[in-house]
Amino acid sequence: MVTSGSPPGESGQDALLLDRWEGCTSAELRSIWGVPAVYLFAAVGSTNDIARRLGEQGAATGTLVLAEEQRAGRGRGGKSWSSPRGLGLWLSLIHRPPTGAWIGQLPLRIAIGTAAALDHWCEPKPVGVKWPNDLILDGKKVGGILCEGTWEKGELRHMVIGIGLNLLQGRDDFPPQIRERATSLRAATGQPISRFDVATELLDRLQPVLRAQSSEALPADLAGRDVLRGREVQIRGAEDARTIATGVAAGVAPDGALVLTTREGAVEVRSGTVHIVGGIG
Incomplete structure (x- = not known):
């Protein structure tokens, strides 16, 4: 069921709330994925904006915002990110890095962890990483990471980690201006893709990434993924x-x-x- 509401971060703009995603309620997904809270939406402006507002309100680290569609999805530099209904994985996580963490590493660490999750469907070829936050498959972009911080008096309060993955699109589902540069997991592999399975694999892979300390080196497999x-x-x-x-x-x-x-x-x-x-x- 879809209902109207005004979730945090929408600035009075109605968003469409979602009772279930891929057949599961938010409570069920929270239990399966081991996160403190899951917020589900049929359509929003940007999941990052909602997660940022939730973080400002004290939401716990690991809180997840997931939408079927983003009307104003964005990448680095404010570039728009095509996020059509039901064809991808559009989510944001709240993260509070440990004191002294190298924030500059975070987009790369998330990109490497996400690439490793997608490898499950792409073996034997690894998913590539284009510094600092793009995921590349068969020479085309299959996903991207957008990390945004909220600061107060020079101190980092929390990070929002936005992840957008193209999963089910065909060529004509992409805007004309990016069709030659974008792909989806299904288009690149020819395999049936379950969005639930991808999300579950992704969140499992990201748990150790988010626990990494500042003294830890970047994962060794970056060299093999660096496009x-x-x-x-x-x-x-x-x-x-x-x-x-x-x-x-x-x-x-x-x-x-x-x-x-x-x-x-x-x-x-x-x-x-x-x-x-x-x-x-």
């Missing part, structure tokens, strides 16, 4: 798209920065949009 390593890339500003740096990607620094080999030497990049010269986005 940028050895490629010539341009780093462009998120606001004005001007080129900040050009070089060959040489891996990732311990704090999560992208390392470039440029004519001037090694450069560490911590922000910006990456474009592969002659390649993915």
